[in-house]
Amino acid sequence: MSGKAEPRAAGERTTRARLDRGRGALGPALELVHTGRAPTRAVLTAELGVTRATAGAVAAELEALGLIRVDVRPAAAAGSQGRPSHRLDVAEDGPVALAAQVHADGFRAALVGLGGRIVATAPGCQTVEADPAKVLGSVVEAGVELLRDTGRRCVGAGLAVPSAVAEPDGLALNPLHLAWAVGAPVRRIFAECVRAAGITGPAFAGNDVNLAALAEHRHGAGRGARDLLCVATGHRGVGGALVLDGRLHTGSSGLALEVGHLTVNPEGRPCHCGGRGCLDVEADPLALLVEAGREPGPEVSLLQQANDLLLNQYGDPAVRRAAEALIDRLGLGLAGLVNILNPDRIILGGLHRTLLGADPSRLRAVVADRSLWGQSGGVPILPCTLDHNSLVGAAELAWQPVLDDPLGALR
Template identity: 35%
Template structure:
């Protein structure tokens, strides 16, 4: 299995193959000439690279684009919707999910299950996840997709580059090593904080990722967050950035599972909101009932959601004062409550960020992510696809059946 070290030239070729793939993933279908312009190579060089990728069945060529265009209309290239795919998995507090995205980033397979993972042993939870992953893999086979990697979202702290969950208070996990428990037949597996993956999905869903900067809140039973600045996820010194759920809202407030008091989660976590609305949290009941009561104008329910929005506004005003982002995005299950949650959040944030807002006429945009609670799962699959596109040699070897 020993391979010769890649020469600089072959490393450059791999990099250029990868740039062709990423360009088509972001903007395809495109002609060879447009790809050449985008990546700054000659058309001849791009044609050679494209030939390799067509032979490896990573690209598909489509007939002339527009008729009536001047000159010989170039045929259009796109990434295949068969062949390699990236798997994403999510371990939620009360659900498990696995999906597969093709190289274009489209979700093609998705299986999920209501499952109360809270305070269950990791091997029981991961056993369920492996069973879901087998179903997802079988469905992917059925549409001509084969696994090229897996990324897993967990609601906890994962030190950078490891598969260890250091703390996941809402699962009741502490120092859990997932390495031996993860699906073994989907390619390379990586593990990440769910809010970080949700933030990446949000970043990739927009037009100009390189210029984007935002605080993304993943609001569900736990409240996670991530910070994206200049198009890059801020990971922190140890990989633990984004713990918005434990930012103090009222320092003498109710005790929190983390050991602090009055943390954001004690006001705006899903269970706290349900309890404040007089709904006992538990499998099956949950947010649907609260949404219905808000729609019916039930005062206790509206008060509970308003209180959560205010608490989110207080915690986020600290983040906005410190980081000066371009926007704030709310994701996670609580986005279903956006019509009642966002107005008090915006009001509180506006009131407390007057200095940081400087002379801005318009308030900082605060929106619910269009991906809703799907962000982390989509981000996981998207990360697996992007990691695969970074390594065309491996994709091509898999295509040859090496």
């Protein structure tokens, strides 16, 4: 009897070991499909370093969880030989994350699926009250309406705010362009609103530019970069973020890369931080409007007014001079960051993306001239490519537990 029992026990152990290996690969496999780095089962097999059978079992498990779709009969490319590998893609009807963003000119809610795909958005509100609980309650209510309308399962919620978010308590330390109290516990308030709305899953909060950088690194202009620097100006102020080896570098307490307070014009405007001539007040939408001699209006956001000015009136000498002044200041700040951080790619968002498009050679020349790395060929400077990248990044926070452990997070 022992002669028969031992082989059966050994077979069971082998099967168990294969299952364990496959389950351990679920998270890495899902992240590969989520970021578009494994479009086929053959690529997934190679990236995971497992057998075809294990990769097939992993893909099947992720499909059973409703996270991906496996096309077992993909069409062969023209001129190709042999049977094409099974195609992998995120499930278009799969679960979603609730993403929320608050900025100086309003707030917006969205549902974001795997792959960074925005499934639905709620019309943005144009006013932000001084009480963060009211604002976050309203944006969560908008998200609940979207969930009700779409019938999607929600894995969690993420919030992007225009402030450094201190860890581990999730405090908004410098909501300078909102009327919120310094140190507002935005993560706790947001989590309470999410729970009160009946949404299951964890709730997170982070700085809007950090989250934009994370989204661009996974799904946009930063994909494939190892050390990615993102600098952006949205409705007010300037922010920065750094992604190292696929992870946000937030420092010891979440406050790294406050690039808005680099001095680029010592005789410039007073800054909210107490300094003078910081990027925050020298290279944002308000700075462009003032530099061009335009009076900001209340009809639309400052960002839209500044973008419209560059796109529609760049031939005006006053507008061109203002743009050149901002480009030079931005280039000086970027050059200093390049000298310190040595990134392999820079991406620009918001108004800075428009400035890059207006005169790319001028900005790249300033950075190359003022940075050590410029003397050895320069660092690529590219525009961000995702619409609503801070919203997509907020959703990435909520998706991360699922990427880490799909079975544990969903079951």
